Amino acid sequence: MIQSFIITGFLGVGKTTMLTNTVKKYFKNKKIAIVVNEFGDIGVDSKILTNVHSEVLEISEGCICCKLAQEFESGVSEIVNKYNPDIIFVETSGASEPFPIFLSLQNLGISIEGIICVVDAKNFDTYKENSTAKYQLGGSNIIILNKVDLVTPAELEEVKKEVIQIKEEYNIKNNLTGETVFNNYMIHYAEQGLVNKEVFEGVYQIDEVIGLAKDYKHLDHTGKDSITQKVAYLKENVRFNDIDQLLSALPKSIYRTKGIVKVTDVPNPIFINYSFGDASYEELPEYKEKSLLIFIGESIADDVKLLSQKFPFLILPQFSINK
Numbered sequence: 001m002i003q004s005f006i007i008t009g010f011l012g013v014g015k016t017t018m019l020t021n022t023v024k025k026y027f028k029n030k031k032i033a034i035v036v037n038e039f040g041d042i043g044v045d046s047k048i049l050t051n052v053h054s055e056v057l058e059i060s061e062g063c064i065c066c067k068l069a070q071e072f073e074s075g076v077s078e079i080v081n082k083y084n085p086d087i088i089f090v091e092t093s094g095a096s097e098p099f100p101i102f103l104s105l106q107n108l109g110i111s112i113e114g115i116i117c118v119v120d121a122k123n124f125d126t127y128k129e130n131s132t133a134k135y136q137l138g139g140s141n142i143i144i145l146n147k148v149d150l151v152t153p154a155e156l157e158e159v160k161k162e163v164i165q166i167k168e169e170y171n172i173k174n175n176l177t178g179e180t181v182f183n184n185y186m187i188h189y190a191e192q193g194l195v196n197k198e199v200f201e202g203v204y205q206i207d208e209v210i211g212l213a214k215d216y217k218h219l220d221h222t223g224k225d226s227i228t229q230k231v232a233y234l235k236e237n238v239r240f241n242d243i244d245q246l247l248s249a250l251p252k253s254i255y256r257t258k259g260i261v262k263v264t265d266v267p268n269p270i271f272i273n274y275s276f277g278d279a280s281y282e283e284l285p286e287y288k289e290k291s292l293l294i295f296i297g298e299s300i301a302d303d304v305k306l307l308s309q310k311f312p313f314l315i316l317p318q319f320s321i322n323k
């Protein structure tokens, strides 16, 4: 039977980092397929993941937990038929819930070994009130407190306490019996997503949930704390320092920025990964498309417009701007 893991967690917590690092470390001799659902319609993660793994299915232009169950199921079936993987990893977008994906995998007869929720130990305070983040914890059975390098032991303990509180409150319940579905869950700590191999050793296999969630109604992403993204393309004469200054000037409402840019003073294209004030850069061997940045946050349309006035090298697409 094909095994699968679902990786969930809020925007920028380290899901892709975990996937890349753990798959490289622990699953070298297995046939791995990765399904990644990007937030919004321009996939940066899949470009990065494709550099590392061969079988990557990108599902974008929507959210697999809301609208794309069918596309997800047919994509996974295709991967199974073509490639016959030992293990499938599904990385959900930071704005989606894991439970509907769990149901889709069950529909396909795939064994779900674990639903992993990655938590950003440093920035948990910033996003813990977001309802999607709470449901992500509620719908998981493995919780990984990541970025431990950025917090003190006391701060980590505090985050752990809060995580347990939310987990207890939002733990998914069986509609018929009212009992919690994931009674046993584990909390692990990680830096760069690296956890002990035991986390992946199938001790959590979940098979008792079939059927209970027919009526499962999940959160409306268009609600008040819903997250939006705005894309900006970049002019060609940009220098690395311009990007650096732009990232330093981002308002608080924009807590996630990703993109791939070509600058005049660095030979290779650069993958930019910014979350909650911290930026990291990685040079890519090649990138033939236009330089772009994706800004993600809550109600950010006006902020992005202001940014493009302050940094005229940003070109906003002309179509309508929604809040």
Ligand SMILES: Nc1nc2c(ncn2[C@@H]2O[C@H](COP(=O)(O)OP(=O)(O)OP(=O)(O)O)[C@@H](O)[C@H]2O)c(=O)[nH]1
Pocket (backbone or CB within 6 Å): 009, 010, 011, 012, 013, 014, 015, 016, 017, 018, 045, 093, 094, 146, 147, 148, 149, 150, 190, 191, 192, 193, 256, 258, 273, 274, 275, 278, 279, 280
């Ligand atoms: N210091 C530190 N940085 C980390 C750690 N894990 C991830 N990061 C950084 O956090 C940023 C976001 O990591 P990603 O793996 O892209 O996060 P993600 O959850 O896949 O993001 P989305 O797909 O946008 O939701 C990157 O700049 C990573 O380098 C960690 O343990 N410590």
